[in-house]
Amino acid sequence: MSVRLPILYIVIPCYNEQEVLPITTPKFLNKLDELIKIEMISSKSRILFVNDGSSDDTWNIILNYAKENPRILGICQSRNRGHQNAVLAGLMEAKDSADITISIDCDGQDDINAMNSMIEQYKKGAEIVYGVRSRRDTDTFFKKFTAESFYRLLNWMGAEVVFNHADYRLVSSRVLQEFANFKEVNIFLRGMFPLVGFKSTAVYYERNERIAGKSHYPLKKMLALAFDGITSLSIKPIRLITGLGTLIAVGSFILAIWAVIMHFLGNTVPGWASSTSLICFMGGIQLISLGIIGEYIGKIYLETKHRPRYIISDRTDNFKNGDCL
Ligand code: UDP
Ligand code: MG
Numbered sequence: 660m661s662v663r664l665p666i667l668y669i670v671i672p673c674y675n676e677q678e679v680l681p682i683t684t685p686k687f688l689n690k691l692d693e694l695i696k697i698e699m700i701s702s703k704s705r706i707l708f709v710n711d712g713s714s715d716d717t718w719n720i721i722l723n724y725a726k727e728n729p730r731i732l733g734i735c736q737s738r739n740r741g742h743q744n745a746v747l748a749g750l751m752e753a754k755d756s757a758d759i760t761i762s763i764d765c766d767g768q769d770d771i772n773a774m775n776s777m778i779e780q781y782k783k784g785a786e787i788v789y790g791v792r793s794r795r796d797t798d799t800f801f802k803k804f805t806a807e808s809f810y811r812l813l814n815w816m817g818a819e820v821v822f823n824h825a826d827y828r829l830v831s832s833r834v835l836q837e838f839a840n841f842k843e844v845n846i847f848l849r850g851m852f853p854l855v856g857f858k859s860t861a862v863y864y865e866r867n868e869r870i871a872g873k874s875h876y877p878l879k880k881m882l883a884l885a886f887d888g889i890t891s892l893s894i895k896p897i898r899l900i901t902g903l904g905t906l907i908a909v910g911s912f913i914l915a916i917w918a919v920i921m922h923f924l925g926n927t928v929p930g931w932a933s934s935t936s937l938i939c940f941m942g943g944i945q946l947i948s949l950g951i952i953g954e955y956i957g958k959i960y961l962e963t964k965h966r967p968r969y970i971i972s973d974r975t976d977n978f979k980n981g982d983c984l
Contacts, residue, residue: 664701665781667694668757669774670749671765672742673721674711678872680720683767684731690771691730699778705756707732707978708765709749712739718973725975735973742875743846746826748969752978754835761829762848763790766869769827773864777829780860786834787852787859790827792866805878809885817893818850821861825849833857844968845958847888890954897955900948907944 669687673680687706694700710718710733721733734752736745746762753760759781763769769790777788806823813820826848830838834857841851853859889896921927 664698665758665778666756667691667700667704667778668749668753668760669704669706670709670746670753670760670762671706672709672711672745672749672762673713673717673765674739674742674745674875675713675715675717676765676872677713677716677720679766679869680717680724683765684724686767686771688728688730690774694774694778699775701758705730705732707734707749707753709733709745709752710735711742711745712736714739722975725977729977731975732978733975734971734978737970737972740969742826743848744969746848747846748971750830750835751839751969752971754832754839757832759829759831760835761827763827764825766872768866768869769825770864770867773827773862774829776862780862781829781831784858785829785860786831786857787855788829789821789824789852789859789861790829791821791861791863792823792825793863805881809881812885813850813888816889817895818847818888818891819853820850820888821853824861827864828852831857842965843891844961844964844966845887845891846968847884847891850888850891886954890951890958896951900951903944904948907941 669691671687684706691700691704691706695702695704708721708724708731710721712735718733718735721731721735724731725733734748736748740748750760750762759778761774761777763771773790777790780788810820810822814822828849830852834852834855837857838852838855841855918927
């Protein structure tokens with residue numbers, strides 16, 4: 660009896676990756692061919708590149724690959740929208756043609772061999788399989804420290820994310836159909852998939868160094884992503900402000916009683932320094948709090964616009980209208 664093999668779409672976001680693509684594309688293709696050959700996946704499986712508005716030759720390279728190889732498809736975003744939106748565009752495009760998708764960066768950092776175990780886990784019933792880095796030996800101390808603090812901060816702030824999991828993950832089309840109902844424009848995929856639910860598991864792999872080109876996630880962008888992740892997924896910062904406010908109010912009350920007692924004991928001196936520092940402290944706290952609240956209001960503002968999260972401006976000939984020819 661022959662079982663129907665799942666159709667896999669490997670979704671790969673690319674932003675200015677002209678140096679990397681010629682090195683990693685043959686590897687992705689070999690992996691796809693191998694998986695087809697060992698009958699883990701259907702021969703209708705594809706690689707789907709998402710060009711995220713690159714300013715270099717990336718899109719032309721993808722167009723050429725698609726001409727040479729029918730297993731390579733490509734879509735092009737109308738402009739650079741960021742990694743998360745590029746992955747989202749790819750997943751949404753793939754969800755009706757594929758049974759499973761695996762999103763992976765195009766720079767060769769994630770071990771493609773982990774795909775075998777991901778698909779095995781899918782066959783055992785998992786609908787989402789998170790690729791988790793088992794170690795970070797190849798990262799510098801600074802990158803390792805900042806990245807790990809990033810996950811701790813996210814979890815502490817109430818954004819539920821899988822530790823050391825980036826965006827290398829298998830997701831079934833069933834989950835993607837449900838995920839399509841998450842209409843928010845502020846997206847942080849790795850924190851959103853756990854919210855969809857379904858049976859999930861993790862596969863461990865070792866992350867390598869970037870093969871060529873340079874990272875698009877320096878510290879500044881990573882901090883922005885962490886902040887975005889927290890404010891998109893959790894209202895814990897607002898609760899913390901309430902807690903902090905209460906704490907300071909109680910502290911101030913005790914201080915006021917103390918000041919009155921001191922006054923009656925005749926121990927008071929003209930307190931310019933202490934009042935100034937108190938005013939500064941309170942001003943600071945209030946400004947930070949206002950800023951955080953403003954951040955949420957900003958998000959609400961963006962959400963109410965209902966703008967499209969991605970716009971596809973171009974497709975490879977073999978992937979017109981989202982249907983694979
Ligand atoms: N990327 C993207 N749009 C962007 C920035 C990055 O599609 O605006 C892609 C990039 O081509 C790569 C992946 O996202 O495939 C991860 O980026 P990068 O390797 O620079 O990040 P890092 O691995 O250093 O965190
Ligand atoms: Mg990378």
